[in-house]
Amino acid sequence: MAGNQLPLSIPPDSAAPRLPARISPMQATAIDAPFDDPGYLFEPWWPGVRGLVFVEGGRLRLQAEGLNDALACLPELAMLPRQLEVDGVVIDGTLLILDGTGRPDAHLLRRRLAGRGRAGRPAFVASDLLFAEGTSFTGRPFRARRRRLEQVLRAGDRVIVGRAYEGDGLLMADALRELGVEALSARQLSARYRAGSAGAAWLRAPTAVGGAEVQRARPLLALIQRLPLEGS
Amino acid sequence: MARSMWRGAIQFGLVTIPVKLYLATESGGIGFNMLHASCLNRIQMKIYCPYHDEVVPRSETVRGYEWSKGKYVVVTEEDVDAIPLKTLRAIEIETFVDARKDAHGAQFVKQAYYLEPDDISRKAFYLLKKVLADSGKSAICKIVLKDREQLAALNPFASTMLLTTLHWPDEVRSLEELTLPEADISFKPAELAMAEQLVASMTGEFSADAYRDDYRQALMEVIERKVAGEAPEPARRAEPTNIIDLMAALEASVAAARVDRAKVTAEPVSVAKARPEADIEVPRQRRRKTA
Numbered sequence: 001m002a003g004n005q006l007p008l009s010i011p012p013d014s015a016a017p018r019l020p021a022r023i024s025p026m027q028a029t030a031i032d033a034p035f036d037d038p039g040y041l042f043e044p045w046w047p048g049v050r051g052l053v054f055v056e057g058g059r060l061r062l063q064a065e066g067l068n069d070a071l072a073c074l075p076e077l078a079m080l081p082r083q084l085e086v087d088g089v090v091i092d093g094t095l096l097i098l099d100g101t102g103r104p105d106a107h108l109l110r111r112r113l114a115g116r117g118r119a120g121r122p123a124f125v126a127s128d129l130l131f132a133e134g135t136s137f138t139g140r141p142f143r144a145r146r147r148r149l150e151q152v153l154r155a156g157d158r159v160i161v162g163r164a165y166e167g168d169g170l171l172m173a174d175a176l177r178e179l180g181v182e183a184l185s186a187r188q189l190s191a192r193y194r195a196g197s198a199g200a201a202w203l204r205a206p207t208a209v210g211g212a213e214v215q216r217a218r219p220l221l222a223l224i225q226r227l228p229l230e231g232s
Numbered sequence: 233m234a235r236s237m238w239r240g241a242i243q244f245g246l247v248t249i250p251v252k253l254y255l256a257t258e259s260g261g262i263g264f265n266m267l268h269a270s271c272l273n274r275i276q277m278k279i280y281c282p283y284h285d286e287v288v289p290r291s292e293t294v295r296g297y298e299w300s301k302g303k304y305v306v307v308t309e310e311d312v313d314a315i316p317l318k319t320l321r322a323i324e325i326e327t328f329v330d331a332r333k334d335a336h337g338a339q340f341v342k343q344a345y346y347l348e349p350d351d352i353s354r355k356a357f358y359l360l361k362k363v364l365a366d367s368g369k370s371a372i373c374k375i376v377l378k379d380r381e382q383l384a385a386l387n388p389f390a391s392t393m394l395l396t397t398l399h400w401p402d403e404v405r406s407l408e409e410l411t412l413p414e415a416d417i418s419f420k421p422a423e424l425a426m427a428e429q430l431v432a433s434m435t436g437e438f439s440a441d442a443y444r445d446d447y448r449q450a451l452m453e454v455i456e457r458k459v460a461g462e463a464p465e466p467a468r469r470a471e472p473t474n475i476i477d478l479m480a481a482l483e484a485s486v487a488a489a490r491v492d493r494a495k496v497t498a499e500p501v502s503v504a505k506a507r508p509e510a511d512i513e514v515p516r517q518r519r520r521k522t523a
Contacts, residue, residue: 119457171493
C-alpha cells in the first residue's frame, strides 16, 4: 500500500526481464443464467477481444487471442504506460473498438484486427492484475488483485479499470440487457488467478435466458436489503 | 526531402548565415477536388477576361494594384526585385529578447518554418542556436516572404531553429470592444485554493502526440467506407466516444435497473405499508397552521 504513488521512473534496459514472455490466461466457465452472490464481482462481458497488457521498462506489449502483434493494429493504445503508477505490470482485460457513439463495435474490431483501416477508437477495459513491480499477484485472491489494479492504473480516455458491482449479478444483467450487452462476467473475490480453465473462479453468464426474462434465483433477499436506501 | 520554399541568409551584425526555409506545418484538412456532378470529371478553373470574352492563359496575367476605384497600376517581378529592402533575401535580426518575457507580441503567430543551414554556414548557424538556447533569448527579425515584409521570431528547436512569423502590431485587434471586467472580480482564498488544486491535479507534460483531429479521422472513415463500397453511416449526433463515457452509460443503466427493481418489489414488502401513515401526518400539520 505504501508508496503506491511512485512515478514511473525505471531507466530503459536497466532491469533484466522479470515478466514472462507469454501468459496462458484464465478462461471463464460458461453458465446458464446470472445470479446474485456477495462473493462475486460482476462486470459486463464487453464485446471485444481478450487482451493481456505487459509493461516492462516503460514499454508496452499486447498479447491478444490469435494475434502476433496486436499493438500494430491498435497503435492508439501505445500511450497506456503513461497511465501506470508502477512498472513491471501485467493486466488482464478486454480490447474494444468504440464506434462514433462510444459503444463497442465488434464489426469495427474485426476490421481493425484484420489490418483493414483505422476506423473507430480503440479502448482497453482492465479487469485483473497479474503482475505489478515485477511481482506476481496470481497467488493472491482476486479482491487484492483488483484493489492493487485500481491503485496502479489511472483512468484515461482509452484505458480504464472497468466499473464493476459486487454481489448484484441480476441487477447487472437487467442493466446490460438495456445496454445491449449479451453476457456478464462474474469473478470470485476469494479466488486465485489460474492458467486455463477457471472453474468457479470466473463465470460467464448470459444476460437474457432463452430470450425471455432472466430467472430470478435469489432476488428477494438482496432487494429487501436495498429498499431502505432507495426510500431515504 | 521536401522542397525549400525560400533561400536567403540570416543577417546578424556582420555575420551572414545562408539558410533555407521549409514549412514546419501543413494543414490537417482533407483535400477535395471539385467535380462536375453529372459526369464526375475534374472541373478546370479557367481565368476569364470579360473584356475580350475569352479564356486567358496564366502567362498573360499581371498583378495590378487598385489605387483608385477602377484604376490599377501594374506591379511586375522587376518592380518587386527592385524594392530596396534589406530583408529581401535576408532574415534580418533586429533585437534579442528574453524568450519567456517577450510573449506579449510573439503570441500572435502566423506560420512556423524550419531552417536548414547551407554547408558552409553550419558552424555559425549552430553557434547562434547555442547562444540563443544558453541565454534563453529569442531573436526578433524581419524577412520578406510572399511579397510582404514579415515580423518573425527565431528560436532554437530540436536540431535546428524555428522561424515563426508574427502579426504586425497593427494587425492585432484591440480588446476594447469586449467586456473584460478583470479588475472588478475578487476571489476568496478557498476559491483560489480549489482552482490551484484543480490545476495541480491536471498538470502534465504537453505531448502533441496525445491529441488528434477527430473530425479529420471521422471524415477519413467515411471516405474509406465509400472506397470499400460500403454506404457511409448516417451522421449521428456527437455522443460520448470514450471509455469513461461508456462506464458512465453502464452506471446510468445499473441505476435505472435498480429503480425498476425497487418499484417491482415495493408493494408486497412491508416498507410500503408505512407510507399511508406518513401521508396522514402532512394534512394534520397543515390544518394546525391555518387554524
